[in-house]
Amino acid sequence: MYRIVERRQLVPDTHLLVVEAPHVARKVQAGQFIILRPHDEGERIPLSVADWDRDAGTVTSVFLEAGASTMQLAKLQPGDTLPTYMGPLGTVAEVERVGTVVCCGGCYGIGALLPIVRAHKEAGNEVICILEAHSSWLLYWVDRHREVADQVHVVTSDGSAGDKGLSFDILQQRFDAGQPIDAIHAIGCTFMMERNSLAALAKQTPIRITLNPVMVDGTGMCGGCRCVVNGERKFACVDGPEFDGREVDWTALVERRKSYRAQEIASLQQYESRGFLGSSAAVETLGERDE
Amino acid sequence: MSETARPKGGVDLQRRDMPTQDAAARVHNFEEVALGYTVELAMAEARRCLDCKRPNCVTGCPVSVNIPGFIRELAAGNLEGARAAIRETNLLPAVCGRVCPQEHQCEALCNLNKRGASVAIGRLERFVADWCALHEVVGAQTAPAEPVAASGKSVGIVGSGPAGLACASDLLKQGHAVTIYEALDEPGGVLIYGIPEFRLPKDIVRREIGEIRRMGAQIICDFLVGRTATLAELREEHDALFIATGAGLPWFLDIPGEDLVGVMSANEYLTRVNLLRAYDKRANTPVPKPRRVAVIGAGNVAMDAARTAKRLGAREVSIVYRRSRAEAPARHEELEHAEEEGIRFQFLTQPVEYLGNDEGRLTALRCRRMELGEPDERGRPRPVEVADSEFDIPVDLAILAIGQSPNPMIKDTTPEIEVSRRGTLVVEPETLATNLPGVFAGGDAVTGQATVILAMGAGRTAAAGIAAWLSQAT
Numbered sequence A: 001m002y003r004i005v006e007r008r009q010l011v012p013d014t015h016l017l018v019v020e021a022p023h024v025a026r027k028v029q030a031g032q033f034i035i036l037r038p039h040d041e042g043e044r045i046p047l048s049v050a051d052w053d054r055d056a057g058t059v060t061s062v063f064l065e066a067g068a069s070t071m072q073l074a075k076l077q078p079g080d081t082l083p084t085y086m087g088p089l090g091t092v093a094e095v096e097r098v099g100t101v102v103c104c105g106g107c108y109g110i111g112a113l114l115p116i117v118r119a120h121k122e123a124g125n126e127v128i129c130i131l132e133a134h135s136s137w138l139l140y141w142v143d144r145h146r147e148v149a150d151q152v153h154v155v156t157s158d159g160s161a162g163d164k165g166l167s168f169d170i171l172q173q174r175f176d177a178g179q180p181i182d183a184i185h186a187i188g189c190t191f192m193m194e195r196n197s198l199a200a201l202a203k204q205t206p207i208r209i210t211l212n213p214v215m216v217d218g219t220g221m222c223g224g225c226r227c228v229v230n231g232e233r234k235f236a237c238v239d240g241p242e243f244d245g246r247e248v249d250w251t252a253l254v255e256r257r258k259s260y261r262a263q264e265i266a267s268l269q270q271y272e273s274r275g276f277l278g279s280s281a282a283v284e285t286l287g288e289r290d291e
Numbered sequence B: 001m002s003e004t005a006r007p008k009g010g011v012d013l014q015r016r017d018m019p020t021q022d023a024a025a026r027v028h029n030f031e032e033v034a035l036g037y038t039v040e041l042a043m044a045e046a047r048r049c050l051d052c053k054r055p056n057c058v059t060g061c062p063v064s065v066n067i068p069g070f071i072r073e074l075a076a077g078n079l080e081g082a083r084a085a086i087r088e089t090n091l092l093p094a095v096c097g098r099v100c101p102q103e104h105q106c107e108a109l110c111n112l113n114k115r116g117a118s119v120a121i122g123r124l125e126r127f128v129a130d131w132c133a134l135h136e137v138v139g140a141q142t143a144p145a146e147p148v149a150a151s152g153k154s155v156g157i158v159g160s161g162p163a164g165l166a167c168a169s170d171l172l173k174q175g176h177a178v179t180i181y182e183a184l185d186e187p188g189g190v191l192i193y194g195i196p197e198f199r200l201p202k203d204i205v206r207r208e209i210g211e212i213r214r215m216g217a218q219i220i221c222d223f224l225v226g227r228t229a230t231l232a233e234l235r236e237e238h239d240a241l242f243i244a245t246g247a248g249l250p251w252f253l254d255i256p257g258e259d260l261v262g263v264m265s266a267n268e269y270l271t272r273v274n275l276l277r278a279y280d281k282r283a284n285t286p287v288p289k290p291r292r293v294a295v296i297g298a299g300n301v302a303m304d305a306a307r308t309a310k311r312l313g314a315r316e317v318s319i320v321y322r323r324s325r326a327e328a329p330a331r332h333e334e335l336e337h338a339e340e341e342g343i344r345f346q347f348l349t350q351p352v353e354y355l356g357n358d359e360g361r362l363t364a365l366r367c368r369r370m371e372l373g374e375p376d377e378r379g380r381p382r383p384v385e386v387a388d389s390e391f392d393i394p395v396d397l398a399i400l401a402i403g404q405s406p407n408p409m410i411k412d413t414t415p416e417i418e419v420s421r422r423g424t425l426v427v428e429p430e431t432l433a434t435n436l437p438g439v440f441a442g443g444d445a446v447t448g449q450a451t452v453i454l455a456m457g458a459g460r461t462a463a464a465g466i467a468a469w470l471s472q473a474t
């Protein structure tokens, strides 16, 4: 049993979760994730690690209410316990001293990006963060990124905070202006990661992205998280989740995700009525349930 | 149960059938299919054993269970004694009695088998274990009569399947401290996440693991060795290590369409159902509910997946296998049960492509007919394609059960450990020592997917190897 130290809403539908898990806190590094179950009957949900405290033995994630399990998780209170909290899982973010690094985060990825930003600073890079959201009221942790990064750009689809647009637009502007970009990191919805990857591919710039396919065990045992990278079958839970976005077969990935179209449409309608796109993760992750 | 008489003279050649749940009823539930012997049936079956001077049956058992010995006790009505006799070498009798391929092991070599009626050793073993559990004869024979002095040594075991558990039990009996590290949230390995409830009720596995806990094993779950700690880090904490991580890496066919939604490994399907209890309405694990399912392969894993799909409501379930029924590697009983449950068999059939619709969902399996050719290096006839024989099987779910190899996690995070080309850990056969000092390995991680009883046997061999190593290493 793992005790919840803190669980609170950061912005609507997005929560902070701090859990006492010394076995994970001891070892975890940027880019890794954990798998938890919200309660004894619950399914296993993978969440990226957004922060940790090795001395206190705690691990932090930022999660979005995407479906039943994450909604149940959002109901838990400090002092409640989780039956499963496994990790750290996945490979460590690839961080080297290269010069100037652009880090893009959207949705829960704004949280998951923070350790990567830190790691790049520690490696001696100049770090430029681009944080994207649909609207100002969905932005969080901008200050925390400002504390670490050399520059932080905020972009919103409706222009209510920072520039109007997507992280892709800022990235493209930098490329067009010939400003240095030696490496890119992007965590967010598949659409954002794909678009930024294609931009990077055109400029032959390395881009690390974090794939989030459906997972079960997280140990390489089920193959449910398989994806095609550089023409080869990879298991995202053990071979990734971070890959070079230029090598990911996005068409195959998008093809595989076409089955979620109904939910994407539903989510778009939600966007029309509520003024924001449910969440990229919710859009592509709904489905598989009632077939 | 006071009867002790054994047959004099005439040999009873009538093997007692084990009652089973009716096929029509059982395809709608997850309760155990085989119901086990009644006391009367067990006694009658036990009395058939000839208590041979040369009990060949024992040679057929990978852990040399004292078969005539336990049957003798059983026939004499001493069930505790029978259980003790089995447990001298077999830690998990309730499990092995249910899942051992007896027809290739103990029962194959039973002297009565020549006359077509081997003693139903597995069923008797199961009866003894179940009876003792029901009557709460627990632990009495497992804890040593006199507590052994603590050796002061500690051993770390990676993986809590049958190999890890058997090794733990033997080491505990010798006074060594044991910590088992398990990646998933419940110990038991394949016994928990793979083999379904209707064939091996999880309560039975939990009961047997409970005994190992009572003996003093510490079991730490949610701990993926390689990530939560490396093998080298664990080695510093323990005087020796045993790697029993099984063979969990599923194989895929590498044919077009494998990434369609609706193609999954049997591991994924069975894990969702067993470990995450998707069959239980209270659990909210999503599991596909298809109408038509094809399971590719014909081993135990394939039968388990097919029979599970049937129970989850699929109308049509087919097993697709490239050889014929005679070569199917599943236990005979599982094949028969699958046939009774209305699973269709497409033997001599090889999938060549998965077909999908424009939403990226599987709609059919394109197959080719095969015929049997020359034997391969293992002596099994090689399947050969029949020209122009393509046909499609309409399905919405294809489950792959074509084999699996060891998970590369340990190898990838411990580059200095020696592995074969097949990815199996290389060990010294007598002691199961790897090339790293104080690190041993066994079970499916060394052999590739085998059987529960072989994995347990390996656990015991390793325990002996480790004990010897610990005494030298002072």
Ligand SMILES: Cc1cc2nc3c(=O)[nH]c(=O)nc-3n(C[C@H](O)[C@H](O)[C@H](O)COP(=O)(O)OP(=O)(O)OC[C@H]3O[C@@H](n4cnc5c(N)ncnc54)[C@H](O)[C@@H]3O)c2cc1C
Pocket (backbone or CB within 6 Å): A033, A044, A045, A046, A047, A048, A049, A061, A062, A063, A064, A065, A066, A067, A068, A069, A070, A071, A108, A112, A211, A212, A213, A214, A215, A216, A241, A281, A282, A284, A285, A286, A287, A288, A289
């Ligand atoms: C490596 C990795 C890191 C992730 N990090 C985060 C994070 O930091 N914050 C965050 O909010 N989300 C993260 N996700 C996504 C998160 O795991 C899913 O949103 C969550 O599991 C949805 O569960 P649900 O029951 O609430 O939704 P459901 O109703 O079950 O499903 C919504 C959709 O979520 C997706 N999903 C469901 N189960 C899983 C699963 N086991 N693995 C992956 N996706 C699943 C499916 O596509 C599903 O259709 C990550 C996923 C992966 C693989």
Ligand SMILES: Cc1cc2nc3c(=O)[nH]c(=O)nc-3n(C[C@H](O)[C@H](O)[C@H](O)COP(=O)(O)OP(=O)(O)OC[C@H]3O[C@@H](n4cnc5c(N)ncnc54)[C@H](O)[C@@H]3O)c2cc1C
Pocket (backbone or CB within 6 Å): A219, B099, B100, B101, B158, B159, B160, B161, B162, B163, B164, B181, B182, B183, B184, B187, B188, B189, B190, B191, B194, B195, B196, B223, B224, B225, B226, B244, B245, B246, B247, B248, B270, B300, B301, B304, B331, B407, B409, B410, B442, B443, B444, B445, B449, B450, B451, B452, B453, B455
């Ligand atoms: C569906 C199915 C049906 C089967 N039916 C039969 C049958 O009827 N009869 C029979 O005799 N055999 C059967 N088998 C085969 C049998 O179950 C295996 O041979 C046996 O379980 C192997 O035991 P093991 O201890 O070596 O490994 P496993 O039982 O595979 O256990 C390995 C354990 O190690 C854990 N692990 C792996 N990597 C790590 C790590 N890095 N850190 C921590 N933990 C780790 C795994 O999570 C797992 O719990 C079946 C197998 C399957 C999959």
Ligand code: SF4
Pocket (backbone or CB within 6 Å): B060, B061, B062, B063, B064, B065, B067, B090, B096, B097, B100, B102, B105, B106, B107, B121, B122, B125, B453
């Ligand atoms: S352990 Fe298996 S092989 Fe050995 S006697 Fe029992 S059923 Fe037969």
Ligand code: SF4
Pocket (backbone or CB within 6 Å): B048, B049, B050, B051, B052, B054, B055, B056, B057, B058, B067, B068, B109, B110, B111, B112, B119, B121
């Ligand atoms: S060989 Fe058969 S009959 Fe003889 S002792 Fe073994 S089980 Fe009994």
Ligand code: FES
Pocket (backbone or CB within 6 Å): A214, A215, A216, A217, A218, A219, A220, A221, A222, A223, A224, A225, A226, A235, A236, A237, A238
């Ligand atoms: S989640 Fe099962 S193999 Fe990756």
